Amino acid sequence: MPQKRTAASAEEAAAFREKLEAEGKKLVFTNGCFDLLHVGHVRYLKEARALGDALLVALNGDDSVARLKGPGRPVNPADDRAEILAALESVDMVVVFEEERVTRLAEQIRPHIYAKGGDYTVESLNLEERGALEKAGSEIRILPLVKGKSTSGTLARLKKNNNAGGGRRLRLGILGSGEGSNMEAICEAIDRGEMDAEVALVISDREDAAILQRAARRGLRVVTVRPGDRPGRLAEPAQKEICDRLQAAQVDLVILAGFMRVLRAPLLDAFENRILNVHPSLLPEFPGLDAWGQALRAGVRESGCTVHRVTAEVDEGAILGQERVPVLPGDTVESLRERIHEREHTLYPRVIGEVGEKILAGE
Numbered sequence: 208m209p210q211k212r213t214a215a216s217a218e219e220a221a222a223f224r225e226k227l228e229a230e231g232k233k234l235v236f237t238n239g240c241f242d243l244l245h246v247g248h249v250r251y252l253k254e255a256r257a258l259g260d261a262l263l264v265a266l267n268g269d270d271s272v273a274r275l276k277g278p279g280r281p282v283n284p285a286d287d288r289a290e291i292l293a294a295l296e297s298v299d300m301v302v303v304f305e306e307e308r309v310t311r312l313a314e315q316i317r318p319h320i321y322a323k324g325g326d327y328t329v330e331s332l333n334l335e336e337r338g339a340l341e342k343a344g345s346e347i348r349i350l351p352l353v354k355g356k357s358t359s360g361t362l363a364r365l366k367k368n369n370n371a372g373g374g375r376r377l378r379l380g381i382l383g384s385g386e387g388s389n390m391e392a393i394c395e396a397i398d399r400g401e402m403d404a405e406v407a408l409v410i411s412d413r414e415d416a417a418i419l420q421r422a423a424r425r426g427l428r429v430v431t432v433r434p435g436d437r438p439g440r441l442a443e444p445a446q447k448e449i450c451d452r453l454q455a456a457q458v459d460l461v462i463l464a465g466f467m468r469v470l471r472a473p474l475l476d477a478f479e480n481r482i483l484n485v486h487p488s489l490l491p492e493f494p495g496l497d498a499w500g501q502a503l504r505a506g507v508r509e510s511g512c513t514v515h516r517v518t519a520e521v522d523e524g525a526i527l528g529q530e531r532v533p534v535l536p537g538d539t540v541e542s543l544r545e546r547i548h549e550r551e552h553t554l555y556p557r558v559i560g561e562v563g564e565k566i567l568a569g570e
């Protein structure tokens with residue numbers, strides 16, 4: 208193995224790949240921000256290295272981390288992150304790159320194996336990136352994430368410690384009409400320390416909604432509100448009651464998690480810019496009901512989910528985050544719904560965390 212290189216060039220990485228190939232060996236390639244190295248990273252990189260004979264890490268440069276992870280990131284500059292990574296036994300070479308995707312590097316380096324952590328599947332990789340890897344003949348391997356270990360969790364714990372005594376947690380009010388799996392995902396993210404928040408209240412328009420049972424099992428405060436007789440609408444007294452209850456619970460941010468009725472005044476005014484919704488399509492495509500069926504009927508190759516702010520127009524407020532999900536041949540409404548649902552469960556807590564930080568910071 209050559210002397211370890213921190214911040215090698217793409218050309219050096221390509222030459223390294225050729226050298227390994229000549230020796231009948233395989234280069235494993237992976238990429239990421241690796242901002243605050245934690246044990247999840249260390250285990251993942253060890254597993255990735257074990258897929259071949261040498262591991263090359265493409266490390267996002269500082270500008271691309273800021274674009275991918277938002278303001279305040281990276282915590283550590285690229286040179287430091289590269290040096291720390293290269294000090295690991297499992298890492299043989301580090302290349303810093305400024306794009307958000309590894310398409311160009313994949314074309315240039317043509318790794319034998321591409322490893323990706325996680326909540327991805329081969330199908331949910333970015334199409335351009337996947338195309339470049341397939342063209343390069345790279346075998347794509349998805350490795351499981353180490354549960355409960357994440358940079359955002361580390362940051363949330365630090366923040367919580369800093370706030371201890373003086374700070375306060377974001378208070379969420381969750382509204383749902385159905386299963387409540389998004390509520391569960393939000394609670395799990397809170398439990399893992401990934402956001403500094405608590406669920407102050409869960410409200411449903413349906414007495415029999417599973418979300419109420421799930422919330423009660425978690426010991427959360429639950430309320431059912433009588434919505435009135437018009438499907439999809441919420442009668443004025445119900446709008447008022449929900450508004451009063453959210454205010455009484457001192458809610459900072461209202462989370463619609465499968466709430467199937469349209470909000471109006473006084474709720475929208477009382478919580479202006481403070482109501483979020485998750486919708487199962489890449490808005491502005493397929494707003495309204497049955498977004499999965501709409502996507503299938505339109506014959507699109509890709510759909511996904513969107514978190515957006517709630518305004519008086521249904522599914523039209525500012526988009527805060529999206530996740531793409533491929534539509535596969537033979538997909539049914541159920542299979543597509545299930546795959547999109549999974550992505551909602553990571554997207555929604557992440558966006559809530561980002562919005563919540565700004566609220567707590569007084570922005």
Ligand code: GAR
Nearest residue numbers: 385386387388389464465485486487
């Ligand atoms: C989710 O798929 C969400 O995208 C959808 O309801 C489901 C709720 O699931 N919301 C909408 O269609 C809003 N227009 P959950 O109750 O398991 O969280």
